[in-house]
Amino acid sequence: xxxxxxxxxxxxxxxxxxxxxxxxxxxxxxxRHTLVVNLISSPGAGKTSLLxxxxxxxxxxxxxxxxxxxxxxxxxxxxxxxxAPAVQLTTGGACHLEHALVWKGWQALGEPELDFLFIExxxxxxxxxxxxxxxxxxVVLLSVTEGDDKPAKYPKAFYTSQAVLISKCDLLPHVPxxxxxxxxxxxxxxxxxxxxxxSVHPVAGMEAWCDWLLQQRAQLIHSCTxxxxx
Amino acid sequence: MxxxxxxxxxxxxxxxxxxxxxAVEAIRIHVRYGPLSGIEPDLFESAFTRMRANYDCxxxxxxxxxxxxxAVCEACLQTFESAELRFDCPHCGSFQIExxxxxxxxxxxxxLQFNETxxxxx
Numbered sequence: 582x583x584x585x586x587x588x589x590x591x592x593x594x595x596x597x598x599x600x601x602x603x604x605x606x607x608x609x610x611x612x613r614h615t616l617v618v619n620l621i622s623s624p625g626a627g628k629t630s631l632l633x634x635x636x637x638x639x640x641x642x643x644x645x646x647x648x649x650x651x652x653x654x655x656x657x658x659x660x661x662x663x664x665a666p667a668v669q670l671t672t673g674g675a676c677h678l679e680h681a682l683v684w685k686g687w688q689a690l691g692e693p694e695l696d697f698l699f700i701e702x703x704x705x706x707x708x709x710x711x712x713x714x715x716x717x718x719x720v721v722l723l724s725v726t727e728g729d730d731k732p733a734k735y736p737k738a739f740y741t742s743q744a745v746l747i748s749k750c751d752l753l754p755h756v757p758x759x760x761x762x763x764x765x766x767x768x769x770x771x772x773x774x775x776x777x778x779x780s781v782h783p784v785a786g787m788e789a790w791c792d793w794l795l796q797q798r799a800q801l802i803h804s805c806t807x808x809x810x811x
Numbered sequence: 812m813x814x815x816x817x818x819x820x821x822x823x824x825x826x827x828x829x830x831x832x833x834a835v836e837a838i839r840i841h842v843r844y845g846p847l848s849g850i851e852p853d854l855f856e857s858a859f860t861r862m863r864a865n866y867d868c869x870x871x872x873x874x875x876x877x878x879x880x881x882a883v884c885e886a887c888l889q890t891f892e893s894a895e896l897r898f899d900c901p902h903c904g905s906f907q908i909e910x911x912x913x914x915x916x917x918x919x920x921x922x923l924q925f926n927e928t929x930x931x932x933x
Binding site: 593596679708 | 813816817820821823824828832834835838842847848849896898899906915916917918919920921922923924925926927
């Protein structure tokens, strides 16, 4: 039997199916008025501490839950579970979270009615930039101990995010971190990107960060209501 | 591991195309990537070689092509190449740009093999 060959033109994003599923999740959360925030950073930048402080700042005021991504252990979820429902997403080696795992985590939470769903991504400033989890907002955390050149070195992480948190600001007197340079480099990528200096020991900067979250959720509800989609 | 996840998505699409076109198998796929695609080509190729047999693409060759980062400015509508990972339009200075190439990983084409009648044998 002779063979035939044919070239089929596709021109399709390799991640198109996953991106569609993430978009559907985002629409579902919009209808439910749940703001989904994906927090990314290098390992040790302070994501868990920042989320723990945020949850405590708002405790009893809002309905919140957390999905925590790690390669191994459940320590971060156990720590955050003291303040809000938390599910650990253990990737077993993957360097980033993907929407499919976030969906399972959402189901493991029991699909509750929430005001905020926080996703703490795996500590990695590269790979999470390429994976839409279905979030409304992606926030990149940069600690002052990492150096002020990270926005320039990891442009995709900052280009794909909607806000920057500069953490561990209590250590500024002890590290060669130039805040103005970091802010300049961030705004060279996204000129209107909000930047929030924060610390958790002692707690500082939480009001501005939390006000931004509230604004994002208010805009979400407004857009949903305007579109008559909820 | 990062590349493996993307290769899995790619191979799922190829399998879907084989079924849609009722082909025997895929023998060559053409993938385009660029500076913001977030992949290391050697790792992508090795992941593909390792994983293709799991998706009935054991004979499939991967042609991986790099392309520059191209954007269109939504303010002045001009197209430009962002050679140094710039996020502003060199013509008007606006940051309202959209990348049209070099950001996503694109499955450009698939070369499929058919039997004599052009369909899968019974």
